[in-house]
Amino acid sequence: MEGFGVVLSFWVLAAVTLVSAGGVMVSRNLFHAVLFLITTFVGIAGFFVLLSADFIAMAQVIIYVGAIAVLVLFAILLTPHAGRDNGETRMLLPALLLSTCLGAVFIFVIVDADWRTISESPSVGVRELGSALLGTWALPFEIASVLLTAALVGAIMLVRSPEEEAEDALV
Amino acid sequence: MSDQVKSEPFILNIGPQHPSTHGVFRVKVKVDGERILDAEMVMGYLHRSIEKLAEERTYTQNIPFTDRTDYLASMSNNLGYVLAVEKLAGIDVPERGQAIRVIMAELQRLASHCMAVGAFANDTGAWQTPVMWTFREREKILDIFEMTSGARLTCNYMRIGGVAFDLRPEFEPMVRKILADFPPFIEQLEDMLSGNEIFRARSIGVGVLSPEMATNSSLSGPVLRSAGIAWDIRKADPYSGYEKYDFQIAVGYNGDCYDRFIVRLEEMRQSCKIIRQALDGLPGGPHSTQVPLALRPPAGEAYARVEGPRGELGYYVVSDEGPTPYRFHIRPPSFINLSALREITIGSTVADAIVILGSIDIVVGEIDR
Amino acid sequence: MTLLVFLASKNWYDIRDLSNISRVILEGLDRFLPSGIVYVVAVLLGFVASFLIFVLPSQLIVGVYGERKIIGRMQSRLGPNRVGPKGLLQPIADAIKLMQKEALTPKFADKAVMWVAPIIFVAPCVLLFAVIPFGPNMIIADIPVALLYFLAVSSIPVLAAFMAGWSANNKYSLYGAMRIVAMTISYEVPLVMALMGVVLFTGTLSLQEMVLWQKSNDIWVVFLQPLAFAIYFICVSAELNRTPTDIAEAESEIVAGYLTEYSGMKWGLFYGMDIGYAIAASAFAATVFLGGWSFFGLDKYIPPWAIFIAKTHLFYFLFIWTRGTLPRLRLDQLMTFAWKFMLPVALINLVVVATERMLWQELTDGKLTQGYLYLFAIVNIAMAVAIVYAWARMLGYSPKDETPMRPRLFNDARGYVPVVSEKGGR
Numbered sequence: 003m004e005g006f007g008v009v010l011s012f013w014v015l016a017a018v019t020l021v022s023a024g025g026v027m028v029s030r031n032l033f034h035a036v037l038f039l040i041t042t043f044v045g046i047a048g049f050f051v052l053l054s055a056d057f058i059a060m061a062q063v064i065i066y067v068g069a070i071a072v073l074v075l076f077a078i079l080l081t082p083h084a085g086r087d088n089g090e091t092r093m094l095l096p097a098l099l100l101s102t103c104l105g106a107v108f109i110f111v112i113v114d115a116d117w118r119t120i121s122e123s124p125s126v127g128v129r130e131l132g133s134a135l136l137g138t139w140a141l142p143f144e145i146a147s148v149l150l151t152a153a154l155v156g157a158i159m160l161v162r163s164p165e166e167e168a169e170d171a172l173v
Numbered sequence: 174m175s176d177q178v179k180s181e182p183f184i185l186n187i188g189p190q191h192p193s194t195h196g197v198f199r200v201k202v203k204v205d206g207e208r209i210l211d212a213e214m215v216m217g218y219l220h221r222s223i224e225k226l227a228e229e230r231t232y233t234q235n236i237p238f239t240d241r242t243d244y245l246a247s248m249s250n251n252l253g254y255v256l257a258v259e260k261l262a263g264i265d266v267p268e269r270g271q272a273i274r275v276i277m278a279e280l281q282r283l284a285s286h287c288m289a290v291g292a293f294a295n296d297t298g299a300w301q302t303p304v305m306w307t308f309r310e311r312e313k314i315l316d317i318f319e320m321t322s323g324a325r326l327t328c329n330y331m332r333i334g335g336v337a338f339d340l341r342p343e344f345e346p347m348v349r350k351i352l353a354d355f356p357p358f359i360e361q362l363e364d365m366l367s368g369n370e371i372f373r374a375r376s377i378g379v380g381v382l383s384p385e386m387a388t389n390s391s392l393s394g395p396v397l398r399s400a401g402i403a404w405d406i407r408k409a410d411p412y413s414g415y416e417k418y419d420f421q422i423a424v425g426y427n428g429d430c431y432d433r434f435i436v437r438l439e440e441m442r443q444s445c446k447i448i449r450q451a452l453d454g455l456p457g458g459p460h461s462t463q464v465p466l467a468l469r470p471p472a473g474e475a476y477a478r479v480e481g482p483r484g485e486l487g488y489y490v491v492s493d494e495g496p497t498p499y500r501f502h503i504r505p506p507s508f509i510n511l512s513a514l515r516e517i518t519i520g521s522t523v524a525d526a527i528v529i530l531g532s533i534d535i536v537v538g539e540i541d542r
Numbered sequence: 543m544t545l546l547v548f549l550a551s552k553n554w555y556d557i558r559d560l561s562n563i564s565r566v567i568l569e570g571l572d573r574f575l576p577s578g579i580v581y582v583v584a585v586l587l588g589f590v591a592s593f594l595i596f597v598l599p600s601q602l603i604v605g606v607y608g609e610r611k612i613i614g615r616m617q618s619r620l621g622p623n624r625v626g627p628k629g630l631l632q633p634i635a636d637a638i639k640l641m642q643k644e645a646l647t648p649k650f651a652d653k654a655v656m657w658v659a660p661i662i663f664v665a666p667c668v669l670l671f672a673v674i675p676f677g678p679n680m681i682i683a684d685i686p687v688a689l690l691y692f693l694a695v696s697s698i699p700v701l702a703a704f705m706a707g708w709s710a711n712n713k714y715s716l717y718g719a720m721r722i723v724a725m726t727i728s729y730e731v732p733l734v735m736a737l738m739g740v741v742l743f744t745g746t747l748s749l750q751e752m753v754l755w756q757k758s759n760d761i762w763v764v765f766l767q768p769l770a771f772a773i774y775f776i777c778v779s780a781e782l783n784r785t786p787t788d789i790a791e792a793e794s795e796i797v798a799g800y801l802t803e804y805s806g807m808k809w810g811l812f813y814g815m816d817i818g819y820a821i822a823a824s825a826f827a828a829t830v831f832l833g834g835w836s837f838f839g840l841d842k843y844i845p846p847w848a849i850f851i852a853k854t855h856l857f858y859f860l861f862i863w864t865r866g867t868l869p870r871l872r873l874d875q876l877m878t879f880a881w882k883f884m885l886p887v888a889l890i891n892l893v894v895v896a897t898e899r900m901l902w903q904e905l906t907d908g909k910l911t912q913g914y915l916y917l918f919a920i921v922n923i924a925m926a927v928a929i930v931y932a933w934a935r936m937l938g939y940s941p942k943d944e945t946p947m948r949p950r951l952f953n954d955a956r957g958y959v960p961v962v963s964e965k966g967g968r
Binding site for chain 2: 961
């Protein structure tokens with residue numbers, strides 16, 4: 003990773019991502035937190051572009067920003083007390099403890115890992131990715147799709163009105 | 174498990190300023206998610222106390238009031254009122270006057286249905302293309318009204334004993350041109366709307382009116398005929414020479430919004446038929462009988478009804494031998510037709526409520542008077 | 543896949559290939575700018591050029607002439623004809639009017655989000671033009687996953703619309719915003735499947751390669767896969783909130799839509815980018831389906847970017863046509879249509895296309911000759927009609943059993959006449 007443009011964009015993206023991640027934690031309005039989360043996702047997509055993983059970058063935007071963020075927004079809307087202050091919680095001490103432990107683990111791993119750099123970036127095109135997904139890794143792919151279908155069916159079952167449930171009851 | 178996902182009903186205010194062209198009229202709907210639970214109608218935004226004011230004016234001076242109740246069908250309104258007064262005073266109308274009255278009433282029905290059909294298509298979302306087309310045709314009819322009576326909308330043309338002015342020589346060619354243009358235009362509208370999948374999906378099965386509810390609520394007009402009941406005042410209780418003309422009543426199938434739409438289109442076709450017959454057999458002679466300026470009908474009461482474009486328009490006039498009526502009451506078809514709105518709206522969505530309101534074709538001027 | 547030799551020369555004044563001019567400018571700038579900055583300048587130049595040459599005139603042409611005058615003629619009235627020649631400068635007048643209007647924000651609305659939402663709405667519409675090939679060398683970023691880029695970027699305006707609806711602190715805007723989100727995400731799925739069918743044949747996700755494939759095989763994808771084109775058109779109409787699926791803008795007849803509290807230039811941005819986004823989607827369709835800048839060999843003589851602009855406007859005319867003619871669907875009808883009709887039809891289309899691709903591979907022993915494509919085109923056109931008809935029948939659509947188009951006629955007032963139900967008659 004050389005070149006002035008690459009370095010500049012790395013630092014800009016890092017700043018944007020970290021500030022948004024901080025904003026997710028700090029903001030008191032739940033909706034603002036979600037918006038900062040979306041910005042974080044977009045920043046991470048930028049990182050993928052920097053690593054020449056263009057397909058994953060686009061997939062990140064489509065899946066995370068386009069679908070998961072919308073899911074989180076719907077979840078906020080359907081929750082009764084979504085307008086409350088995000089900062090009030092009874093779990094302050096356990097959360098602090100847990101985050102300290104996790105932070106320690108991360109820092110330890112980052113410092114102690116052997117960050118090898120490869121000389122040239124591998125070109126994994128979409129074609130190789132596709133054949134790998136459907137060839138070598140077919141089983142996890144199918145399991146993931148079954149999981150998603152189960153989630154879809156479960157969501158539909160949750161919101162059926164009682165009349166529709168009575169229609170399809172196995173009596 | 175499913176009753177943990179609850180949504181509370183909230184009250185939505187439709188109106189009094191409508192983006193659709195129905196006037197100042199307010200419906201408070203209680204909505205649960207998408208379904209309507211209850212609809213309460215609030216009227217009276219256009220009340221001008223016409224009925225009270227009419228008690229201070231002579232019978233001929235009341236004719237402009239009737240224009241302004243249903244401002245989209247002024248000729249029919251005039252006709253109903255003068256029929257009531259003629260019944261009260263025992264005045265006969267000459268043949269030519271009756272034929273001219275029929276032509277004018279049917280032309281007015283064409284114009285009013287143009288507006289109703291266009292506004293209904295606009296409510297379903299056809300984005301003003303049908304409105305522009307129907308208004309283009311309506312302009313031709315309004316030109317004829319202006320030529321004959323001096324005004325486009327509030328014509329004030331009928332008089333007690335006949336009509337105000339005789340027809341001008343340019344009248345017949347203009348009407349013949351309209352008679353030639355209208356049936357192809359109605360076919361064009363049918364092509365564009367009646368056969369349109371989206372339009373049918375928006376209006377079939379929406380706002381279904383059962384025949385029992387229709388008769389129980391004393392509905393009239395295209396709303397009644399769409400429910401499958403063949404009833405038309407022009408056939409059941411003919412006035413002004415309607416028994417001489419040959420035409421049919423259009424009756425719908427299920428009582429939904431689509432049926433009201435096609436019934437109105439067919440009525441436009443039948444009106445063209447009536448106008449052609451009346452124009453072909455237009456007799457000569459005087460166009461009205463002479464009536465004293467301050468008419469004093471004998472004491473009594475009279476009720477006359479006409480088949481207006483919106484339904485049975487009735488006038489109830491009570492006289493006490495004075496120059497002004499003692500009581501002047503209008504039976505507005507829109508007001509009575511609206512009483513069924515609540516039942517047929519409950520259970521549909523908010524978008525459907527607008528479509529149903531458009532299909533009933535109300536004019537707030539005659540609801541509030 | 544080698545680039546064919548064009549008659550467009552490398553001289554800087556040859557406008558048939560606009561990259562000549564930009565190359566001269568950038569090489570001149572490279573001499574005295576620090577290394578690397580020229581790339582940023584190149585991107586800026588590309589954006590500005592594409593915006594000024596393509597988007598802004600297209601906004602004027604289709605935004606006024608198309609949207610308002612052609613729809614006006616469909617409604618038998620003239621459109622705007624006062625401002626400028628034939629009324630073409632109307633958007634400029636509108637923009638000036640909007641800029642000098644006060645952009646009100648309600649007192650309890652979320653001001654930051656309300657201020658940001660139009661920006662997030664404008665950005666993707668502009669970003670989309672980065673990957674669209676205007677000509678053989680005229681593309682700002684020839685990334686190998688351009689189709690995915692289009693899908694990724696087109697899922698961002700949804701969020702902007704939602705933010706706009708939420709921040710207004712108005713029950714009804716929120717109502718409208720949630721409806722748009724629900725509708726948009728359900729129409730994204732058939733869109734992706736239709737485009738996957740195209741990718742199966744062209745074998746690449748990059749837009750420039752798709753145009754070159756269509757050019758070298760002398761066939762446009764719209765003839766090869768008409769069903770995918772139809773699905774794309776309907777789904778993109780839904781994404782853009784255009785009639786007949788414009789419950790966002792026009793449900794504001796009843797419930798105030800997500801744009802209620804917006805006035806002034808904030809609203810102007812939404813409205814302008816409505817057209818801009820539609821132009822981007824049309825440009826994308828022109829590239830993928832209609833052959834991009836190639837026209838069976840004519841693109842050597844006529845500037846290819848002119849051909850491309852003509853195709854974009856042709857596709858945009860389809861949008862205008864359906865807008866002027868069709869009524870609007872209800873929300874639940876839209877959702878039913880998306881999930882029960884579009885999705886299975888798109889799936890069936892994908893299966894058929896995959897089978898054909900495999901057959902193509904087998905029958906030509908991997909050489910993928912061109913003749914089979916014409917056979918596939920004819921088969922696909924027939925199958926498109928058959929699939930749509932068969933699936934509609936399967937879903938229970940039978941037009942003959944429904945209400946006829948004319949009412950019954952009677953000669954006398956006889957009271958209630960029950961409907962005599964005969965099968966298939968009146």
